[in-house]
Amino acid sequence: MICIIVIFCVTLQQNRSMMENPFYITGIIPEPYFCDREKETLWMVRTLDNKAHILLFSPRRMGKTQLIRHVFEHPAIKNSYYTFYTDIYPTTSLHELVMFLSKEIYSVLLSKGKAVIDKFLAGIHSLAGSFGYDPLTGFPTFDVKLGDIHTPELTLEEIFRYLEQADKPCIFAIDEFQQISQYPEKNVEATLRAFIQKMNNCLFIYAGSNRHILENMFNSATKPFYNSAEQLFLNSIPKNVYTSFAITQFISQGRKISPEAAIYAYDLFEGHTYYVHNLLHNAFAYLDPDKLIEEADINKTLDDMLEDKGRTFASVMNQLNYQQKETLIAIAKEKEASGVTSVAFVKKHALRSPSSVQYAISTLLDKQLLTYQDKGRTKIYSVSDRFFGMWICKTY
Ligand SMILES: Nc1ncnc2c1ncn2[C@@H]1O[C@H](COP(=O)(O)OP(=O)(O)OP(=O)(O)O)[C@@H](O)[C@H]1O
Ligand SMILES: [Mg+2]
Incomplete structure (x- = not known):
């Protein structure tokens, strides 16, 4: 009897580990x-x-x-x-x-x-x-x-x-x-x-x-x-389309995610494909397969991911000088920052001066740590890697 139970558990475990992660983060997606x-x-x-x-x-x-x-x-x-x-x-x-x-x-x-x-x-x-x-x-x-x-x-x-x-x-x-x-x-x-x-x-x-x-x-x-x-x-995939896709992918592998959790994951990154997909990839890979995935589980997965990436992010920060660091932190905290060389922005984030910010931004753009969009005549800056932006906000 014990032997049968052991075989059953081992088989179950093998089937679980054979489950295909439907959230591809590398290679060509079938x-x-x-x-x-x-x-x-x-x-x-x-x-x-x-x-x-x-x-x-x-x-x-x-x-x-x-x-x-x-x-x-x-x-x-x-x-x-x-x-x-x-x-x-x-x-x-x-x-x-x-x-x-x-x-x-x-x-x-x-x-x-x-x-x-x-x-x-x-x-x-x-x-x-x-x-x-x-x-x-x-x-x-x-x-x-x-x-x-x-x-x-x-x-x-x-x-x-x-x-x-x-x-x-x-x-x-x-x-x-x-x-x-x-x-x-x-x-x-x-x-x-x-x-x-x-x-x-x-x-x-x-x-x-x-x-x-x-x-x-x-x-x-x-x-x-x-x-x-x-x-x-190319814009982000519409929310209803992406979240129904995500829910169906979990179901097709015998797993469950609540609609609220799928929407929450999408909203964390405004549907930016790579980031949402990566988060759900990790949720699928590391959360208990028998559990209904809820918002708290998405938060836990994200925290774990940021912790994993923390060493790399820290070493990127270490390569920046003080002005570049404080400018990057200020922009990460704003998420989308405009008027970055204005006196108001400099004051709000206790930065050195508009010209030091301008200088730092040009280096951060060269290093591709920052990106920007033009909105009319103003430039809106954000941290290029959304995970990095989140990690900065948590760490500083
Ligand atoms: N239609 C899709 N279905 C499922 N996953 C997708 C889809 N589009 C993108 N992804 C996810 O987002 C990741 C990034 O996609 P992709 O490499 O095509 O972006 P990109 O715009 O070419 O990025 P880059 O600007 O870095 O070259 C993919 O590896 C995959 O995880
Ligand atoms: Mg590409």
Whole structure:
């Protein structure tokens, strides 16, 4: 009898540990775990079908990359196009852009067989030194290094020529596209735009989170990319849609969360996708599976998360000087801070002076610890990482 009970308990435990966490926080999200974005997906598929390029922008961590991946999995896209995706956030020059684009094409074509790869490599003469053949399999290899790219504009032309001649139409998503405006080479935007304008076989999705730079690139009449893409601003998923999704995900794994707790989790971050999703991921992972999750459990999960992250946050704080620290703390406490260089703001938070705040803010923006939105003529600042903002408020 005891033996049967032990086996039952062990099996129950195993089933519990085999439960899939439906709140994905890394990688590509499989269909049943992807939440909403139905209108946006449909709009993007239609826009691409109508042969228009897309500019997709949103605050950081709202879900741009996941949306692009989702659109690429849509049958109307998957069956008719070659799709490419590269995140150029780490790039700081045209050389690196060329490297990222060519590596992505090679990695996508890898699964399409030797003939397809051969055709690609045959078109990129300027990088011939980076090609080879695997001695065992005879498969073509491509190992481009930055130093191999001597004529980035020529390689770019060859890459685009290849895409133009591909046997299917192509869609190339370039994430964090605003990076190109920071490259030291002259006229990068004009060069890229000139190539893209001539293409009939390839559509582009330009994505990014720096609204200010992207709007400047696409909305000012003097800029090369002016008016060259249909624009989509991605907001948070509506509250009722996200919370019913969350409740259903818990139920589908034999678990329960109260509607109030789901709404509470959403409201803590105004529905900012990554943060709410991360919180529910942890609630699912660490709370007692037999318990109905309520608001207090969400608070407990959040406290644990902030404590876990505390060491990293503390070391970020340690790298700031006194003025930067006190400015960051003041903005975290306001949550959304405007008029930060006004005497009133300086007084309220006992800061040194408007000019010291201004100086600190510019460093904090460079370090990406702060972000801002333009509202009319005023800038509204907030801490970029919402968890960090919460941790600051609790700690200081
Ligand atoms: N539609 C969705 N369904 C479920 N989870 C989502 C969805 N969109 C985003 N997420 C969650 O938010 C996280 C961040 O999404 P994503 O990486 O797409 O944001 P992003 O806007 O590209 O961020 P960044 O600005 O940092 O590049 C995902 O890893 C996932 O946990
Ligand atoms: Mg992204």
